[in-house]
Amino acid sequence: MINVIGLGPGNSDYITKLGETLIKDSDVLIGGKRNLESIKDFKGEKIELASNLKEIVRYINDNKEKQISVIASGDPFIYGIGKYLSQNIEPENLNVVCGISSLQYIFSKVHVDMNDLYITSSHGKTPDFDYVLSHKKVCMVTDKNIGPKEICKEIIKRSLSKTVIVGENLSYHNEKISIGKPQDILKIDNFDMCVVVLLEDY
Numbered sequence: 001m002i003n004v005i006g007l008g009p010g011n012s013d014y015i016t017k018l019g020e021t022l023i024k025d026s027d028v029l030i031g032g033k034r035n036l037e038s039i040k041d042f043k044g045e046k047i048e049l050a051s052n053l054k055e056i057v058r059y060i061n062d063n064k065e066k067q068i069s070v071i072a073s074g075d076p077f078i079y080g081i082g083k084y085l086s087q088n089i090e091p092e093n094l095n096v097v098c099g100i101s102s103l104q105y106i107f108s109k110v111h112v113d114m115n116d117l118y119i120t121s122s123h124g125k126t127p128d129f130d131y132v133l134s135h136k137k138v139c140m141v142t143d144k145n146i147g148p149k150e151i152c153k154e155i156i157k158r159s160l161s162k163t164v165i166v167g168e169n170l171s172y173h174n175e176k177i178s179i180g181k182p183q184d185i186l187k188i189d190n191f192d193m194c195v196v197v198l199l200e201d202y
């Protein structure tokens with residue numbers, strides 16, 4: 001059985017008890033660098049996940065006798081490794097443990113419900129902004145190329161009225177949440193790892 005475990009937004013206080021136990025009992029942990037580094041005192045083997053997805057699946061299929069856990073930030077099925085692994089590993093061999101997504105975390109911090117939320121991503125791709133901005137409530141995972149400022153420029157270009165919430169380094173000691181109109185957000189110097197929420201009514 002392969003476990004795919006959501007670690008939550010980053011701070012270890014947010015990992016589920018089940019996730020923690022399964023990790024402790026694993027022979028092998030597979031995950032991105034930041035996620036592997038966050039698991040302290042692990043005695044087994046650690047394998048870094050980068051663009052080696054095919055090799056990782058082959059390794060998992062060739063080592064069925066081992067207790068293997070793939071760790072993912074937030075929830076594995078929100079812009080995470082869950083989709084790829086579920087498409088490439090037999091369902092009876094896959095145990096997915098959900099985690100608290102960075103999206104859920106930011107909504108709890110700003111006291112806004114997630115009902116009717118449109119979830120999308122600019123991580124490694126250019127979204128269709130006409131479509132994205134047609135929604136009343138949006139949350140985006142982002143990357144360095146298309147982050148809060150680029151999103152704000154798209155809002156201003158279309159003369160739309162939106163409140164923008166940027167959640168940076170959520171759950172870490174340097175967490176920062178900025179709330180404002182697109183023009184306010186453009187005045188902020190730079191942004192670290194972040195999610196962006198766009199609201200029409202706030």
Ligand SMILES: C[S@@+](CC[C@H](N)C(=O)[O-])C[C@H]1O[C@@H](n2cnc3c(N)ncnc32)[C@H](O)[C@@H]1O
Binds near residue numbers: 100140172
């Ligand atoms: C590949 S996606 C993974 C999302 C993850 N599965 C989740 O549910 O939160 C990576 C992006 O998620 C967002 N993210 C993940 N953890 C974050 C955190 N602690 N603070 C802010 N944004 C975060 C950032 O936009 C980052 O670039």
